[in-house]
Amino acid sequence: MPRSRLTLLIVSLLATAVAGVIAGGAGASQAAPAAANAIAFTSERGGPLQIFIRQGGRPIAIAAPKHGMSVAPDWSPNGSKLALALSDASGQDFDIGVVPADGGPIRRITSGPAWDEEPSWSPDGRWIAFASNRTGNFELYVVRPDGTGLRQLTRNGCDDTQPDWSPDGKSLVYASRVNGKPRIWRMDADGANRRPLAKVLGSAPAWSPDGRTVAFQSESDEAAHIMLMDADGRNLRQLTDEIGNQTSPAWSPDGQWVAYISDPFGSYDVLAVRPDGTGRRALTADVWSDDTPAFRPTT
Incomplete structure:
Protein backbone atom coordinates (compact mmCIF):
# COMPACT_ATOMS: atom_id res chain seq x y z
CA MET A 1 0.00 0.00 0.00
CA PRO A 2 1.18 3.56 -0.49
CA ARG A 3 2.38 4.27 3.03
CA SER A 4 2.65 8.00 2.48
CA ARG A 5 -1.14 8.40 2.09
CA LEU A 6 -2.62 5.48 4.00
CA THR A 7 -0.37 6.17 6.98
CA LEU A 8 -1.49 9.80 6.99
CA LEU A 9 -5.11 8.65 6.92
CA ILE A 10 -4.48 6.31 9.86
CA VAL A 11 -2.78 9.07 11.84
CA SER A 12 -5.59 11.49 11.03
CA LEU A 13 -8.25 9.08 12.26
CA LEU A 14 -6.32 8.39 15.45
CA ALA A 15 -5.79 12.09 16.12
CA THR A 16 -9.44 12.96 15.70
CA ALA A 17 -10.73 9.78 17.40
CA VAL A 18 -13.13 9.11 14.59
CA ALA A 19 -15.86 6.61 15.42
CA GLY A 20 -19.21 5.88 13.86
CA VAL A 21 -21.63 3.48 12.34
CA ILE A 22 -20.65 1.71 9.14
CA ALA A 23 -22.74 3.22 6.37
CA GLY A 24 -23.30 2.50 2.73
CA GLY A 25 -21.86 4.91 0.19
CA ALA A 26 -23.93 7.75 -1.14
CA GLY A 27 -24.11 7.95 -4.89
CA ALA A 28 -24.13 5.25 -7.51
CA SER A 29 -20.95 3.91 -9.04
CA GLN A 30 -20.76 3.15 -12.73
CA ALA A 31 -20.83 -0.34 -14.16
CA ALA A 32 -17.86 -2.22 -12.74
CA PRO A 33 -15.32 -4.04 -14.87
CA ALA A 34 -14.89 -7.73 -14.23
CA ALA A 35 -18.28 -7.76 -12.52
CA ALA A 36 -17.93 -11.44 -11.63
CA ASN A 37 -14.90 -10.59 -9.49
CA ALA A 38 -15.30 -8.98 -6.10
CA ILE A 39 -12.93 -6.20 -5.17
CA ALA A 40 -11.65 -5.72 -1.63
CA PHE A 41 -10.43 -2.36 -0.37
CA THR A 42 -9.68 -0.33 2.74
CA SER A 43 -12.19 2.35 3.72
CA GLU A 44 -13.21 4.56 6.60
CA ARG A 45 -16.93 4.72 5.68
CA GLY A 46 -17.85 6.65 8.80
CA GLY A 47 -15.79 4.62 11.26
CA PRO A 48 -12.34 3.16 11.83
CA LEU A 49 -10.45 1.94 8.78
CA GLN A 50 -11.43 -1.61 7.85
CA ILE A 51 -11.79 -3.96 4.90
CA PHE A 52 -14.82 -3.90 2.61
CA ILE A 53 -15.75 -6.16 -0.29
CA ARG A 54 -17.84 -4.92 -3.20
CA GLN A 55 -19.31 -7.13 -5.91
CA GLY A 56 -21.73 -5.16 -8.02
CA GLY A 57 -23.68 -3.67 -5.13
CA ARG A 58 -23.23 -2.03 -1.78
CA PRO A 59 -19.82 -2.58 -0.12
CA ILE A 60 -19.95 -5.15 2.68
CA ALA A 61 -17.75 -4.75 5.76
CA ILE A 62 -15.62 -7.70 6.83
CA ALA A 63 -12.54 -8.14 9.00
CA ALA A 64 -13.63 -5.66 11.65
CA PRO A 65 -11.47 -6.18 14.76
CA LYS A 66 -13.12 -5.43 18.10
CA HIS A 67 -10.58 -2.66 18.59
CA GLY A 68 -8.27 -0.98 16.12
CA MET A 69 -8.22 -1.07 12.33
CA SER A 70 -7.81 -3.52 9.44
CA VAL A 71 -6.18 -2.34 6.21
CA ALA A 72 -4.43 -3.37 2.97
CA PRO A 73 -6.21 -6.59 1.86
CA ASP A 74 -4.67 -9.18 -0.44
CA TRP A 75 -6.51 -12.27 -1.70
CA SER A 76 -5.30 -15.84 -1.37
CA PRO A 77 -4.78 -17.44 -4.81
CA ASN A 78 -8.07 -19.37 -4.59
CA GLY A 79 -10.02 -16.32 -3.39
CA SER A 80 -11.18 -17.96 -0.17
CA LYS A 81 -9.21 -15.80 2.27
CA LEU A 82 -7.75 -12.34 2.69
CA ALA A 83 -4.44 -11.37 4.21
CA LEU A 84 -4.47 -7.95 5.87
CA ALA A 85 -2.76 -5.72 8.39
CA LEU A 86 -4.62 -5.11 11.63
CA SER A 87 -3.80 -2.78 14.48
CA ASP A 88 -4.14 -2.86 18.21
CA ALA A 89 -6.52 -0.46 19.96
CA SER A 90 -3.91 2.30 20.03
CA GLY A 91 -3.21 2.05 16.31
CA GLN A 92 0.50 2.06 17.06
CA ASP A 93 1.21 -1.61 16.26
CA PHE A 94 0.08 -3.60 13.22
CA ASP A 95 0.19 -7.38 12.74
CA ILE A 96 -0.50 -9.48 9.67
CA GLY A 97 -3.74 -11.45 9.84
CA VAL A 98 -5.75 -13.88 7.74
CA VAL A 99 -9.56 -13.90 7.54
CA PRO A 100 -12.11 -15.94 5.52
CA ALA A 101 -13.42 -13.88 2.61
CA ASP A 102 -17.03 -14.60 3.61
CA GLY A 103 -16.41 -13.28 7.11
CA GLY A 104 -15.31 -14.85 10.35
CA PRO A 105 -12.62 -14.42 12.99
CA ILE A 106 -9.27 -12.89 12.07
CA ARG A 107 -6.23 -15.01 12.81
CA ARG A 108 -3.10 -13.03 13.63
CA ILE A 109 -0.04 -14.68 12.10
CA THR A 110 2.58 -12.14 13.25
CA SER A 111 2.96 -10.34 16.56
CA GLY A 112 5.21 -7.93 18.38
CA PRO A 113 5.70 -4.19 18.87
CA ALA A 114 6.09 -3.18 15.22
CA TRP A 115 4.25 -2.15 12.09
CA ASP A 116 3.79 -5.33 10.02
CA GLU A 117 2.01 -4.21 6.86
CA GLU A 118 1.38 -4.58 3.13
CA PRO A 119 0.82 -8.36 2.90
CA SER A 120 1.16 -10.06 -0.49
CA TRP A 121 0.16 -13.69 -1.03
CA SER A 122 2.45 -15.90 -3.14
CA PRO A 123 0.85 -17.47 -6.25
CA ASP A 124 1.13 -20.99 -4.78
CA GLY A 125 -0.51 -19.87 -1.52
CA ARG A 126 2.40 -21.07 0.63
CA TRP A 127 3.80 -17.71 1.70
CA ILE A 128 2.74 -14.18 2.57
CA ALA A 129 5.33 -11.46 2.00
CA PHE A 130 5.07 -8.28 4.07
CA ALA A 131 7.00 -5.23 5.26
CA SER A 132 7.93 -4.69 8.90
CA ASN A 133 9.91 -2.16 10.93
CA ARG A 134 10.61 -4.67 13.72
CA THR A 135 14.37 -4.09 13.27
CA GLY A 136 14.12 -0.30 13.02
CA ASN A 137 13.67 0.48 9.34
CA PHE A 138 11.19 -1.36 7.10
CA GLU A 139 12.48 -4.63 5.66
CA LEU A 140 10.71 -7.43 3.77
CA TYR A 141 9.76 -10.77 5.31
CA VAL A 142 7.80 -13.88 4.41
CA VAL A 143 5.66 -16.04 6.67
CA ARG A 144 3.40 -19.03 6.06
CA PRO A 145 -0.37 -18.44 6.29
CA ASP A 146 -0.45 -20.41 9.56
CA GLY A 147 2.14 -18.10 11.13
CA THR A 148 5.12 -20.46 10.90
CA GLY A 149 8.35 -20.12 8.93
CA LEU A 150 8.97 -16.40 9.45
CA ARG A 151 12.01 -15.37 7.41
CA GLN A 152 13.66 -12.02 6.66
CA LEU A 153 14.39 -11.33 2.98
CA THR A 154 16.08 -7.91 2.99
CA ARG A 155 18.68 -6.30 5.26
CA ASN A 156 19.38 -3.08 3.46
CA GLY A 157 19.28 -0.39 6.13
CA CYS A 158 16.70 1.54 4.12
CA ASP A 159 12.93 1.20 3.94
CA ASP A 160 11.86 -1.70 1.71
CA THR A 161 8.07 -1.89 1.42
CA GLN A 162 5.09 -2.87 -0.75
CA PRO A 163 6.13 -6.34 -2.00
CA ASP A 164 4.29 -7.99 -4.88
CA TRP A 165 4.93 -11.48 -6.31
CA SER A 166 5.53 -12.32 -9.94
CA PRO A 167 2.85 -14.67 -11.33
CA ASP A 168 5.35 -17.57 -11.42
CA GLY A 169 6.33 -16.97 -7.78
CA LYS A 170 10.03 -16.70 -8.59
CA PRO A 205 4.38 -1.90 -7.75
CA ALA A 206 1.85 -4.43 -9.05
CA TRP A 207 2.68 -7.26 -11.44
CA SER A 208 0.28 -7.98 -14.31
CA PRO A 209 -1.25 -11.50 -14.41
CA ASP A 210 0.77 -12.45 -17.50
CA GLY A 211 4.02 -11.30 -15.86
CA ARG A 212 4.93 -8.93 -18.68
CA THR A 213 4.09 -5.57 -17.11
CA VAL A 214 4.51 -3.81 -13.77
CA ALA A 215 2.15 -1.00 -12.79
CA PHE A 216 3.26 1.47 -10.13
CA GLN A 217 2.60 4.96 -8.83
CA SER A 218 5.01 7.73 -9.74
CA GLU A 219 6.48 9.81 -6.93
CA SER A 220 7.04 13.53 -7.38
CA ASP A 221 6.56 16.80 -5.53
CA GLU A 222 3.57 17.65 -7.73
CA ALA A 223 1.27 14.64 -8.08
CA ALA A 224 1.29 10.86 -8.26
CA HIS A 225 0.13 9.08 -11.41
CA ILE A 226 -0.13 5.43 -12.43
CA MET A 227 2.69 4.29 -14.67
CA LEU A 228 3.37 1.07 -16.58
CA MET A 229 6.66 -0.53 -17.54
CA ASP A 230 7.79 -3.86 -18.91
CA ALA A 231 8.90 -6.40 -16.30
CA ASP A 232 12.54 -5.65 -17.17
CA GLY A 233 12.06 -1.93 -16.49
CA ARG A 234 11.90 -0.85 -20.13
CA ASN A 235 9.11 0.82 -22.12
CA LEU A 236 8.01 3.23 -19.41
CA ARG A 237 4.65 4.90 -20.10
CA GLN A 238 2.07 6.92 -18.17
CA LEU A 239 -1.38 5.38 -17.72
CA THR A 240 -3.34 8.09 -15.85
CA ASP A 241 -3.23 11.86 -16.26
CA GLU A 242 -6.09 13.05 -14.08
CA ILE A 243 -6.04 16.08 -11.82
CA GLY A 244 -4.81 15.18 -8.34
CA ASN A 245 -3.17 11.94 -7.25
CA GLN A 246 -3.63 8.42 -8.55
CA THR A 247 -2.18 5.67 -6.35
CA SER A 248 -2.35 1.97 -5.36
CA PRO A 249 -2.61 0.19 -8.74
CA ALA A 250 -4.08 -3.34 -8.82
CA TRP A 251 -4.67 -5.61 -11.83
CA SER A 252 -7.88 -7.48 -12.56
CA PRO A 253 -7.35 -11.27 -12.84
CA ASP A 254 -7.76 -11.20 -16.63
CA GLY A 255 -5.32 -8.31 -17.02
CA GLN A 256 -7.94 -6.19 -18.78
CA TRP A 257 -8.22 -3.52 -16.07
CA VAL A 258 -6.03 -1.63 -13.64
CA ALA A 259 -7.83 -0.44 -10.51
CA TYR A 260 -6.38 2.52 -8.62
CA ILE A 261 -7.22 5.25 -6.15
CA SER A 262 -8.06 8.77 -7.30
CA ASP A 263 -9.82 11.84 -5.94
CA PRO A 264 -11.84 13.31 -8.84
CA PHE A 265 -14.99 13.54 -6.72
CA GLY A 266 -13.43 15.21 -3.68
CA SER A 267 -12.74 11.99 -1.76
CA TYR A 268 -10.47 9.07 -2.58
CA ASP A 269 -12.38 6.49 -4.64
CA VAL A 270 -11.58 3.27 -6.47
CA LEU A 271 -11.43 3.74 -10.24
CA ALA A 272 -10.42 1.41 -13.06
CA VAL A 273 -8.95 1.90 -16.52
CA ARG A 274 -7.82 -0.39 -19.31
CA PRO A 275 -4.04 -0.80 -19.75
CA ASP A 276 -4.23 1.29 -22.93
CA GLY A 277 -5.73 4.20 -20.96
CA THR A 278 -9.31 3.84 -22.23
CA GLY A 279 -12.56 3.02 -20.44
CA ARG A 280 -11.96 4.87 -17.18
CA ARG A 281 -14.80 4.38 -14.70
CA ALA A 282 -15.55 4.55 -10.99
CA LEU A 283 -15.96 1.43 -8.87
CA THR A 284 -16.76 3.48 -5.77
CA ALA A 285 -18.02 7.07 -5.77
CA ASP A 286 -19.09 8.45 -2.42
CA VAL A 287 -18.02 10.73 0.42
CA TRP A 288 -15.71 8.19 2.08
CA SER A 289 -11.98 7.74 1.47
CA ASP A 290 -11.00 4.34 0.03
CA ASP A 291 -7.57 2.80 -0.56
CA THR A 292 -5.60 -0.35 -1.50
CA PRO A 293 -7.99 -2.10 -3.94
CA ALA A 294 -7.50 -5.80 -4.71
CA PHE A 295 -9.48 -7.88 -7.22
CA ARG A 296 -10.59 -11.35 -6.18
CA PRO A 297 -8.79 -14.03 -8.23
CA THR A 298 -10.69 -16.03 -10.82
CA THR A 299 -10.96 -19.66 -9.75
Whole structure:
Protein backbone atom coordinates (compact mmCIF):
# COMPACT_ATOMS: atom_id res chain seq x y z
CA MET A 1 0.00 0.00 0.00
CA PRO A 2 1.18 3.56 -0.49
CA ARG A 3 2.38 4.27 3.03
CA SER A 4 2.65 8.00 2.48
CA ARG A 5 -1.14 8.40 2.09
CA LEU A 6 -2.62 5.48 4.00
CA THR A 7 -0.37 6.17 6.98
CA LEU A 8 -1.49 9.80 6.99
CA LEU A 9 -5.11 8.65 6.92
CA ILE A 10 -4.48 6.31 9.86
CA VAL A 11 -2.78 9.07 11.84
CA SER A 12 -5.59 11.49 11.03
CA LEU A 13 -8.25 9.08 12.26
CA LEU A 14 -6.32 8.39 15.45
CA ALA A 15 -5.79 12.09 16.12
CA THR A 16 -9.44 12.96 15.70
CA ALA A 17 -10.73 9.78 17.40
CA VAL A 18 -13.13 9.11 14.59
CA ALA A 19 -15.86 6.61 15.42
CA GLY A 20 -19.21 5.88 13.86
CA VAL A 21 -21.63 3.48 12.34
CA ILE A 22 -20.65 1.71 9.14
CA ALA A 23 -22.74 3.22 6.37
CA GLY A 24 -23.30 2.50 2.73
CA GLY A 25 -21.86 4.91 0.19
CA ALA A 26 -23.93 7.75 -1.14
CA GLY A 27 -24.11 7.95 -4.89
CA ALA A 28 -24.13 5.25 -7.51
CA SER A 29 -20.95 3.91 -9.04
CA GLN A 30 -20.76 3.15 -12.73
CA ALA A 31 -20.83 -0.34 -14.16
CA ALA A 32 -17.86 -2.22 -12.74
CA PRO A 33 -15.32 -4.04 -14.87
CA ALA A 34 -14.89 -7.73 -14.23
CA ALA A 35 -18.28 -7.76 -12.52
CA ALA A 36 -17.93 -11.44 -11.63
CA ASN A 37 -14.90 -10.59 -9.49
CA ALA A 38 -15.30 -8.98 -6.10
CA ILE A 39 -12.93 -6.20 -5.17
CA ALA A 40 -11.65 -5.72 -1.63
CA PHE A 41 -10.43 -2.36 -0.37
CA THR A 42 -9.68 -0.33 2.74
CA SER A 43 -12.19 2.35 3.72
CA GLU A 44 -13.21 4.56 6.60
CA ARG A 45 -16.93 4.72 5.68
CA GLY A 46 -17.85 6.65 8.80
CA GLY A 47 -15.79 4.62 11.26
CA PRO A 48 -12.34 3.16 11.83
CA LEU A 49 -10.45 1.94 8.78
CA GLN A 50 -11.43 -1.61 7.85
CA ILE A 51 -11.79 -3.96 4.90
CA PHE A 52 -14.82 -3.90 2.61
CA ILE A 53 -15.75 -6.16 -0.29
CA ARG A 54 -17.84 -4.92 -3.20
CA GLN A 55 -19.31 -7.13 -5.91
CA GLY A 56 -21.73 -5.16 -8.02
CA GLY A 57 -23.68 -3.67 -5.13
CA ARG A 58 -23.23 -2.03 -1.78
CA PRO A 59 -19.82 -2.58 -0.12
CA ILE A 60 -19.95 -5.15 2.68
CA ALA A 61 -17.75 -4.75 5.76
CA ILE A 62 -15.62 -7.70 6.83
CA ALA A 63 -12.54 -8.14 9.00
CA ALA A 64 -13.63 -5.66 11.65
CA PRO A 65 -11.47 -6.18 14.76
CA LYS A 66 -13.12 -5.43 18.10
CA HIS A 67 -10.58 -2.66 18.59
CA GLY A 68 -8.27 -0.98 16.12
CA MET A 69 -8.22 -1.07 12.33
CA SER A 70 -7.81 -3.52 9.44
CA VAL A 71 -6.18 -2.34 6.21
CA ALA A 72 -4.43 -3.37 2.97
CA PRO A 73 -6.21 -6.59 1.86
CA ASP A 74 -4.67 -9.18 -0.44
CA TRP A 75 -6.51 -12.27 -1.70
CA SER A 76 -5.30 -15.84 -1.37
CA PRO A 77 -4.78 -17.44 -4.81
CA ASN A 78 -8.07 -19.37 -4.59
CA GLY A 79 -10.02 -16.32 -3.39
CA SER A 80 -11.18 -17.96 -0.17
CA LYS A 81 -9.21 -15.80 2.27
CA LEU A 82 -7.75 -12.34 2.69
CA ALA A 83 -4.44 -11.37 4.21
CA LEU A 84 -4.47 -7.95 5.87
CA ALA A 85 -2.76 -5.72 8.39
CA LEU A 86 -4.62 -5.11 11.63
CA SER A 87 -3.80 -2.78 14.48
CA ASP A 88 -4.14 -2.86 18.21
CA ALA A 89 -6.52 -0.46 19.96
CA SER A 90 -3.91 2.30 20.03
CA GLY A 91 -3.21 2.05 16.31
CA GLN A 92 0.50 2.06 17.06
CA ASP A 93 1.21 -1.61 16.26
CA PHE A 94 0.08 -3.60 13.22
CA ASP A 95 0.19 -7.38 12.74
CA ILE A 96 -0.50 -9.48 9.67
CA GLY A 97 -3.74 -11.45 9.84
CA VAL A 98 -5.75 -13.88 7.74
CA VAL A 99 -9.56 -13.90 7.54
CA PRO A 100 -12.11 -15.94 5.52
CA ALA A 101 -13.42 -13.88 2.61
CA ASP A 102 -17.03 -14.60 3.61
CA GLY A 103 -16.41 -13.28 7.11
CA GLY A 104 -15.31 -14.85 10.35
CA PRO A 105 -12.62 -14.42 12.99
CA ILE A 106 -9.27 -12.89 12.07
CA ARG A 107 -6.23 -15.01 12.81
CA ARG A 108 -3.10 -13.03 13.63
CA ILE A 109 -0.04 -14.68 12.10
CA THR A 110 2.58 -12.14 13.25
CA SER A 111 2.96 -10.34 16.56
CA GLY A 112 5.21 -7.93 18.38
CA PRO A 113 5.70 -4.19 18.87
CA ALA A 114 6.09 -3.18 15.22
CA TRP A 115 4.25 -2.15 12.09
CA ASP A 116 3.79 -5.33 10.02
CA GLU A 117 2.01 -4.21 6.86
CA GLU A 118 1.38 -4.58 3.13
CA PRO A 119 0.82 -8.36 2.90
CA SER A 120 1.16 -10.06 -0.49
CA TRP A 121 0.16 -13.69 -1.03
CA SER A 122 2.45 -15.90 -3.14
CA PRO A 123 0.85 -17.47 -6.25
CA ASP A 124 1.13 -20.99 -4.78
CA GLY A 125 -0.51 -19.87 -1.52
CA ARG A 126 2.40 -21.07 0.63
CA TRP A 127 3.80 -17.71 1.70
CA ILE A 128 2.74 -14.18 2.57
CA ALA A 129 5.33 -11.46 2.00
CA PHE A 130 5.07 -8.28 4.07
CA ALA A 131 7.00 -5.23 5.26
CA SER A 132 7.93 -4.69 8.90
CA ASN A 133 9.91 -2.16 10.93
CA ARG A 134 10.61 -4.67 13.72
CA THR A 135 14.37 -4.09 13.27
CA GLY A 136 14.12 -0.30 13.02
CA ASN A 137 13.67 0.48 9.34
CA PHE A 138 11.19 -1.36 7.10
CA GLU A 139 12.48 -4.63 5.66
CA LEU A 140 10.71 -7.43 3.77
CA TYR A 141 9.76 -10.77 5.31
CA VAL A 142 7.80 -13.88 4.41
CA VAL A 143 5.66 -16.04 6.67
CA ARG A 144 3.40 -19.03 6.06
CA PRO A 145 -0.37 -18.44 6.29
CA ASP A 146 -0.45 -20.41 9.56
CA GLY A 147 2.14 -18.10 11.13
CA THR A 148 5.12 -20.46 10.90
CA GLY A 149 8.35 -20.12 8.93
CA LEU A 150 8.97 -16.40 9.45
CA ARG A 151 12.01 -15.37 7.41
CA GLN A 152 13.66 -12.02 6.66
CA LEU A 153 14.39 -11.33 2.98
CA THR A 154 16.08 -7.91 2.99
CA ARG A 155 18.68 -6.30 5.26
CA ASN A 156 19.38 -3.08 3.46
CA GLY A 157 19.28 -0.39 6.13
CA CYS A 158 16.70 1.54 4.12
CA ASP A 159 12.93 1.20 3.94
CA ASP A 160 11.86 -1.70 1.71
CA THR A 161 8.07 -1.89 1.42
CA GLN A 162 5.09 -2.87 -0.75
CA PRO A 163 6.13 -6.34 -2.00
CA ASP A 164 4.29 -7.99 -4.88
CA TRP A 165 4.93 -11.48 -6.31
CA SER A 166 5.53 -12.32 -9.94
CA PRO A 167 2.85 -14.67 -11.33
CA ASP A 168 5.35 -17.57 -11.42
CA GLY A 169 6.33 -16.97 -7.78
CA LYS A 170 10.03 -16.70 -8.59
CA SER A 171 10.47 -12.95 -8.03
CA LEU A 172 9.22 -10.00 -6.02
CA VAL A 173 8.95 -6.34 -6.94
CA TYR A 174 8.92 -3.77 -4.17
CA ALA A 175 9.60 -0.13 -3.30
CA SER A 176 13.00 0.68 -1.79
CA ARG A 177 13.88 4.09 -0.39
CA VAL A 178 17.58 4.13 -1.18
CA ASN A 179 18.90 7.53 -0.05
CA GLY A 180 15.34 8.38 0.98
CA LYS A 181 14.02 8.31 -2.58
CA PRO A 182 11.49 5.58 -3.50
CA ARG A 183 12.22 3.46 -6.55
CA ILE A 184 10.95 0.12 -7.84
CA TRP A 185 13.29 -2.82 -7.28
CA ARG A 186 13.16 -6.49 -8.15
CA MET A 187 14.66 -9.53 -6.41
CA ASP A 188 14.44 -13.30 -6.40
CA ALA A 189 11.88 -14.85 -4.06
CA ASP A 190 14.65 -15.80 -1.60
CA GLY A 191 15.92 -12.21 -1.41
CA ALA A 192 18.87 -12.69 -3.76
CA ASN A 193 19.76 -10.77 -6.91
CA ARG A 194 18.40 -7.35 -5.94
CA ARG A 195 18.37 -4.76 -8.69
CA PRO A 196 16.52 -1.55 -9.54
CA LEU A 197 13.97 -1.77 -12.34
CA ALA A 198 13.73 1.88 -13.38
CA LYS A 199 15.49 5.15 -12.63
CA VAL A 200 12.26 7.10 -12.13
CA LEU A 201 10.88 7.57 -8.63
CA GLY A 202 7.98 5.24 -7.85
CA SER A 203 6.26 2.97 -5.34
CA ALA A 204 3.35 0.51 -4.95
CA PRO A 205 4.38 -1.90 -7.75
CA ALA A 206 1.85 -4.43 -9.05
CA TRP A 207 2.68 -7.26 -11.44
CA SER A 208 0.28 -7.98 -14.31
CA PRO A 209 -1.25 -11.50 -14.41
CA ASP A 210 0.77 -12.45 -17.50
CA GLY A 211 4.02 -11.30 -15.86
CA ARG A 212 4.93 -8.93 -18.68
CA THR A 213 4.09 -5.57 -17.11
CA VAL A 214 4.51 -3.81 -13.77
CA ALA A 215 2.15 -1.00 -12.79
CA PHE A 216 3.26 1.47 -10.13
CA GLN A 217 2.60 4.96 -8.83
CA SER A 218 5.01 7.73 -9.74
CA GLU A 219 6.48 9.81 -6.93
CA SER A 220 7.04 13.53 -7.38
CA ASP A 221 6.56 16.80 -5.53
CA GLU A 222 3.57 17.65 -7.73
CA ALA A 223 1.27 14.64 -8.08
CA ALA A 224 1.29 10.86 -8.26
CA HIS A 225 0.13 9.08 -11.41
CA ILE A 226 -0.13 5.43 -12.43
CA MET A 227 2.69 4.29 -14.67
CA LEU A 228 3.37 1.07 -16.58
CA MET A 229 6.66 -0.53 -17.54
CA ASP A 230 7.79 -3.86 -18.91
CA ALA A 231 8.90 -6.40 -16.30
CA ASP A 232 12.54 -5.65 -17.17
CA GLY A 233 12.06 -1.93 -16.49
CA ARG A 234 11.90 -0.85 -20.13
CA ASN A 235 9.11 0.82 -22.12
CA LEU A 236 8.01 3.23 -19.41
CA ARG A 237 4.65 4.90 -20.10
CA GLN A 238 2.07 6.92 -18.17
CA LEU A 239 -1.38 5.38 -17.72
CA THR A 240 -3.34 8.09 -15.85
CA ASP A 241 -3.23 11.86 -16.26
CA GLU A 242 -6.09 13.05 -14.08
CA ILE A 243 -6.04 16.08 -11.82
CA GLY A 244 -4.81 15.18 -8.34
CA ASN A 245 -3.17 11.94 -7.25
CA GLN A 246 -3.63 8.42 -8.55
CA THR A 247 -2.18 5.67 -6.35
CA SER A 248 -2.35 1.97 -5.36
CA PRO A 249 -2.61 0.19 -8.74
CA ALA A 250 -4.08 -3.34 -8.82
CA TRP A 251 -4.67 -5.61 -11.83
CA SER A 252 -7.88 -7.48 -12.56
CA PRO A 253 -7.35 -11.27 -12.84
CA ASP A 254 -7.76 -11.20 -16.63
CA GLY A 255 -5.32 -8.31 -17.02
CA GLN A 256 -7.94 -6.19 -18.78
CA TRP A 257 -8.22 -3.52 -16.07
CA VAL A 258 -6.03 -1.63 -13.64
CA ALA A 259 -7.83 -0.44 -10.51
CA TYR A 260 -6.38 2.52 -8.62
CA ILE A 261 -7.22 5.25 -6.15
CA SER A 262 -8.06 8.77 -7.30
CA ASP A 263 -9.82 11.84 -5.94
CA PRO A 264 -11.84 13.31 -8.84
CA PHE A 265 -14.99 13.54 -6.72
CA GLY A 266 -13.43 15.21 -3.68
CA SER A 267 -12.74 11.99 -1.76
CA TYR A 268 -10.47 9.07 -2.58
CA ASP A 269 -12.38 6.49 -4.64
CA VAL A 270 -11.58 3.27 -6.47
CA LEU A 271 -11.43 3.74 -10.24
CA ALA A 272 -10.42 1.41 -13.06
CA VAL A 273 -8.95 1.90 -16.52
CA ARG A 274 -7.82 -0.39 -19.31
CA PRO A 275 -4.04 -0.80 -19.75
CA ASP A 276 -4.23 1.29 -22.93
CA GLY A 277 -5.73 4.20 -20.96
CA THR A 278 -9.31 3.84 -22.23
CA GLY A 279 -12.56 3.02 -20.44
CA ARG A 280 -11.96 4.87 -17.18
CA ARG A 281 -14.80 4.38 -14.70
CA ALA A 282 -15.55 4.55 -10.99
CA LEU A 283 -15.96 1.43 -8.87
CA THR A 284 -16.76 3.48 -5.77
CA ALA A 285 -18.02 7.07 -5.77
CA ASP A 286 -19.09 8.45 -2.42
CA VAL A 287 -18.02 10.73 0.42
CA TRP A 288 -15.71 8.19 2.08
CA SER A 289 -11.98 7.74 1.47
CA ASP A 290 -11.00 4.34 0.03
CA ASP A 291 -7.57 2.80 -0.56
CA THR A 292 -5.60 -0.35 -1.50
CA PRO A 293 -7.99 -2.10 -3.94
CA ALA A 294 -7.50 -5.80 -4.71
CA PHE A 295 -9.48 -7.88 -7.22
CA ARG A 296 -10.59 -11.35 -6.18
CA PRO A 297 -8.79 -14.03 -8.23
CA THR A 298 -10.69 -16.03 -10.82
CA THR A 299 -10.96 -19.66 -9.75
